[in-house]
Amino acid sequence: MVEDSEESLFDAPPMGEQERMVEAILFASAEPVKLAELQARMPHGADPAEALVYLKKRYEGRGVNLVKVGDAYAFRTAADLGFLMRRETVEVRKLSRAAIETLAIVAYHQPVTRAEIEEIRGVAVSRGTIDQLMELEWIRLGRRRMTPGRPVTFVVTEQFLDHFGLESARDLPGLKELRAAGLLDSRPLPGQGAASDEEDEALVGQSELFED
């Protein structure tokens, strides 16, 4: 796994030590830590990816679990113990129905343009809704759509995944069923252009999303 081990002048620490290091780094951070960052902080030749496998196993069923968020890792308390944490609970601003629906649409249809959100909801998206979701850092701008006008698209963020305990956007509940039922297709009104291309694009987008 350690491709550059022959180049290394020093031996990497034993795996047990590497596991301790990853444990310490992840424990110290409230935010998920990317694999690349772990690699950068650990001694040369270390293989945090492997250490993470051991560490994940070690914390299985514990009060604190190792979770994957996008391409980052974090320790989170086990969800079944939430009742003990009333003191730590942070009051989240109640989201409007429009905001919740918009969030779901971005998550399931990403990358999605504002026009597409509006088409799905059948109503204009107010500026405040998008702003609120951006402020929560649950959605962000994706890459522009290569269609006339080059509209901006929205995608969900790593914070979104972290907040809802998702490893990736592909793990959204019911995503497969919705896709199989064709409900994630962008299907324009009959007689208004082809849909198949766009559908492909939406699928590609979803998998590309968390690459960077």
Added chain:
Amino acid sequence: MVEDSEESLFDAPPMGEQERMVEAILFASAEPVKLAELQARMPHGADPAEALVYLKKRYEGRGVNLVKVGDAYAFRTAADLGFLMRRETVEVRKLSRAAIETLAIVAYHQPVTRAEIEEIRGVAVSRGTIDQLMELEWIRLGRRRMTPGRPVTFVVTEQFLDHFGLESARDLPGLKELRAAGLLDSRPLPGQGAASDEEDEALVGQSELFED
């Protein structure tokens, strides 16, 4: 250990569960948690003291340890892994104008007193500037001047010569040579527009103020 177990209407959770609970609470809490607080937050009949003993053992030799802080408990990074919590970055910065001027004066006029430097530069020399140059080991104290007050003098060091690729300070080109080399041209120096030059002039004293 569980003194009030006979009073309890419900069975306390198994010790393994209690351990998980303590683990989650200590992990999520912003401050070390006292035993009484653990007791209050855990289900009736729980024995956090015992759970803590197991938990402490479980984290022995791990990347994080369970430690007692006063009469409270917390997780802390293992002492030997503290180095992972620091990130060392080397940043190369340009020497400030005040420093480079002071350095130049020392180099050309050594041994030179602080008062002489100030006279040549036309502004006061801040302590920080001298300290910085001393720290860089580019200047050092020379012998005291045999004048009233016996002021200290500054001279450049071997490291200075080394850094600037000089055999001795006498190798520094004189004014005439500087002029011949075009260095005394009144045209603005590359990277130093005429306008900014003017500003600098007025701000020399000020820029020194903000140096340290």
Added chain:
Amino acid sequence: MADEAWDQPERIPPEERLAAEALIVDVDGFEGPLDLLLTLSRTQKVDLRKISVLQLAEQYLGFVEKARSLRIELAADYLVMAAWLAFLKSRLLLPPEPGDEGPSAEDLAAHLAFQLERLQAMRDAAARLMGRDQLGRDFFARGVPEDLTHHRNVTYTATLLDLMRAYAQIRTKDEFRPFVLDREHVYTMEQALDRMRGLIGFVGDWATLVSFLPDGWDVTPMARRSSLAAHFAAVLEMAKRGQVVLRQGETFAPIELRRKDG
């Protein structure tokens, strides 16, 4: 009263009617026509895939008509949808004309059904999403994150050229000291104008310009030149505005001025 006013065809069962009435009262509660259609479609009590778009269109049009009769103002998009549904309804009822271009009524109806199903699916997905364990509510992050301490090792650098340039600049500072106006000895035209505006009211008869110069501004030649120039420019400006009259007997003779009457 609302009951009597509600004149829908017989086949609408009472509970459905009640639901429809609730809709009327709560028209503000809908997020657009699609939301309204979705709510109306529930009264059909069938899978959205089997929905009768024709019936739905009638329900919607009935709703709009009702709202109008109650003088409830509907937003434009509700009316646009009504117009479209009326068009769709007629297309669904009438046989297609030969040589008809564009999508069939069935395609349009199917698309509407798809839109409703998709909206419902997104609503369900949103509900499921919000029903998930959430960070800060059900599971928690580290309470005391230990911040990375950033150790910045700063090294400074300078080149020999920097050093020589710096020195050259210090040693020849006087040679190319940038030209800076000596503000202390400059009297600006604005100052002069302000000053003259105050004074001119008192000048009924001819007075020389020089007599207007401020005290202390004739001490040094430079201050005198500056204040004289400023005042000269100021009175020219005032003459242009018709506030003063100027005269000069001959070249280099004293310039005189007086207030312009009228």
